Amino acid sequence: MPLGLNLFSARLGFDGGLFLADYKAVTARRPVDSIPTPNRLNIPLRHRADLSTHPLAAVGQRLLGGELIAAPGDANGVGVPAPTSGTVTALSRVWSAQDGYLPSAIFEPDGRDERVPAQLSWEDDSILAMLARGAAMCCNPRLPAHVVLRKAVSAAVNTLIVNGMETEPYLTADLRALVEMPGRMVDAACEIADAVGVTRVIIALPDRHRRVFKRIAGESVARFVEVVALPDKYPQCHPIILAKTLLDLDTPPGGSTLDIGALVLTPGALRPIADAVFDDRPMTHVVISVAGDAVVSPGTYRVPIGMDFDSIGRHVGLNTDAPTIVSGGPFTGVHVPRGDSVVTSTTTAVLFFAHQPHGDPMACVHCGWCVEDCPVGVSPVELSQLELQATCSPDAVPQLRACIDCGLCTFVCPARLPLAATIKRCRGRFADYPEGGA
C-alpha cells in the first residue's frame, strides 16, 4: 500500500499499551547463530512437571541424535530425544525456570553428531502423530504441539493467527524466523490450518518491518492467508490482545483464545512444527534470544536443550560477574536464581541484566499511569490493594482473571510499586478457588 493511503486509513490497535524502547537494533540484524554443543548437557526428562515420561536409556548407553532418552508417559506427552550422538552418563535432577527441579539425564556428546535417519513417509502418518514423534513443544501455551492442535480441533476454532508481533523488548527469535524462512513459516501455517480445519489464516507482523511484510505477503499469494501489519505497541504480542485487535472478540476472563475460536501460534512454535512435519527432525534444539544489558555479543542463538545458562553466558560474554538471569522476555519472564539452570523445550529467551538499583516502593501517588496503560482496562492499583484484605468482593475476581500479566503497570509506576506481582499473587489467593474466598 502506498504510504499516503496508509497515513489516512484507520489504524488497528487497542486501548492502553505503550511503545517501548525495544533494544533490538543490534540483534534484529544478526542471523541465527549456533552455539556449539558443550561437553556435558543436563537434559530434563520432562517437558513440564506434569507431563510424565518413562526413561528408556540406561546409564552408559550410547544414543544417536534423535533417539529417545525418555518415552512419553501417556498420549498427551512427548518423548525426550537426544540432541546429538553421545552417552548418558548419569541420571540426576536439574533446576528449570518454570517448574523447579525436574528429573534429568547427564548426557555427554561424543562430537560425531550421528543421527537417526529421517522417515519422510507421508502416507501412513497424520500430522498429529508426526508432531508427537517429533517431540514438538509450543511455548505459549506450554503444551506439546499435537495436544495444542487437538484442543483447537475440539474447541472448533475457525481462525489461525500467526503471532509475529513480538513487541517485548530484547526478543528477536520470532523476527529472525520470519526473516530467514518466510516460505517455511507460511507453509507450516497452512499445514496447521489444514490439520485443524480452519478457514482463515492471519499472519500479524509489526508494521515497521516493511520488507518482512512484503516477503511474507509474497509467500502467501493465492494461499488464502491474510497478512496484517500492526503498530508494535506492547503488549500487542499477547494472544488475547491480538485476537481483540484482529477479530474484535473479547476473550472471557481467565480463558484462552481457544474460547473465542482462535488459535494463536508464534513463529517460534511454528519452527519445530515445520521441522517435525516437513523434515521429520525432532525438537532437540531451541532458537532463543540471548540479550540484556550485561551481554557483550547479544543475538539469536540455536542452542541444544539441556545447555546451562552459565555456558551460554560464557559463550556470548558477560560484562558483569553476577548477572540477573531471566528466562523469557523482560516483561513476562521468570527470574532464574542459579546459573546451572538449563534451557528447556519451552525457553524463548535468556536475558542477562547487570545489577540495577531499583528504588524502594512508596505509597501510590495517584498518577493514573497504570490505569491509562493497562491493555485490558483493569485498575492495577485498586486490585493490588486486595493484598491487604482477607476476602475480596465477587466483582474483583473476574478482574483479577482478566489481567494478562503484561507487567506494564509495574514498568510505569513512579512509586515503584510491584503491582503486577501483587495482582498475580492476589489471583492465586482469590481467583484460583471456585468461590473466590481465601
Add this chain to the structure above:
Amino acid sequence: MIAPTIAALEYPRSAPFKTGGSDHAEILRSWLYAAALPAMAGVVLFGRTALIVIGASIGAALITDFLMDRLTRRRQRSDTLHVALLALLLALTFPAQAPWYIPAFAAFIMVTVKAAFGGISHCLWHPALIGRVVVQFLFTQQLALTFAGAPVSGPVLAPQHLVSGQLELARRFAATEYLGWREAGLEEQQAHAFETVRPQQVLRLFADGHISKDTSLWKNDPPLRITPLLRDYLPPWGDTILGAVPGAIGETTSLALVVAGLYLIYRGHLRWQLPVAVILGAAVAAAIMPISIGANGSYRWVPALVFEEGRAVGLAYVLFHLTAGQLLICAFLLGGEMLLSPLRARGQFLFGAGIGVLTIFLRLYGPLDGEGYWAVLAMNSIVPMIDQRLKRPVLGIDD
C-alpha cells in the same frame, strides 16, 4: 517451588525486570522547576518582599515537617521534596506585602493537615489550599482578603523599579485613573510601585452592577454596557498577561504560568486535558453567566455576545476573565497536583471543567475571596466519585 539458594531469597525478583518512566522524586523535581518560574516572575514584579513570603513559607513547612517526623516517627521517601513543593505553591497564593508570619502559619497548618490525613497519598483536599483558606479567616485584618466584593487594592512595582523597588513607596490610583503599567510610569518617576484594584475584583464589581450603571435613558430594559469596564476600569489586557497587575505573587503572571504548564505537559507530568478543560470551562462560563444591570435587579445572560459600536467587547470581557485572578495558577499548578486529581484523562477533563466553571461562578457571585482556591478544593472533594464513575471497560467483562 523450593527456593534453592540464599541468593534467591535475597533478591526475590519478579517480572517485569525493567522499569521505565519517571520515579516520584523526578516528578516532584520537575514540578518544583515549574513552580519556581512564576515564583521568579513574582520576585521580579513584587520585589524582595516576595522572597520573604516564599522563604517563610518553605522554611516553616520544612521545620514543621521535620518536627512532625520526629513526633510521629514516620519516615517516607521524597516527602521533603513534596513538602517543599507544596510550600512553594502555598507562597504563590499570598500577596507580596503579607507579613511573614502569615505564610509561615499557613505552612504550619498545611503540613499538619497533610500529616493528619496520613501522609503523602491520603489527602483529599490540597493541603496548601487548606492552609491558604484557613489563614484567610484567621488574619482578616492583615490580609483584607476574606470576603469578596470589596475592592481591595494592591501594589505592583513600576517598570523602572523592577526587583529592587519597594512596595511601600507606592502611588495609589483609583481604578478609573490608572492608564496601565507602562503609561502610568511615564508620569510617575518618583513612585516605586503603583497601587490599584485587582482585576478580578473589578470584574466582580461589574457583575454586581456597580460599573455599567448609566441607565437613565432606559427605564425598563437597559442594555448591558461593557465598554466602560474595558476602557475605564480594567488595566490593559497585556498587563494581565505579563502579570503587571496587583494580586498574589504567583497568580498574576499568566505568561510564566503558561510556560510552566507547558513544561510540565512536555515532561509528561501533567496531562494537557486538565488545564485545557479549566480554560475551556472558564471561557464558557464567563461567556454565559449573567451580569447584573443594576436596574430593577435584572440580569443579562450571555455577555459574550455583546457588541458595542462594532467591537466584540463581550469576547474581550471573556478574555479578561481567563487571565485575571487565580484561574491560570489553578489550571496549571494547583489543580494538576497528581495526588488530588482523577486517575484518567477524561476524569481530569471533567475535574478541570468543574474548576473552570466554579472559579468563574465564585468570582461573579461568590461570598469569599480566593475563588480559584475554593473551586479546586470543591472539585478535590469529588475526585473519588469521578474515579468511581469513570472506570475503563475491562476486556471480556464490560462492553
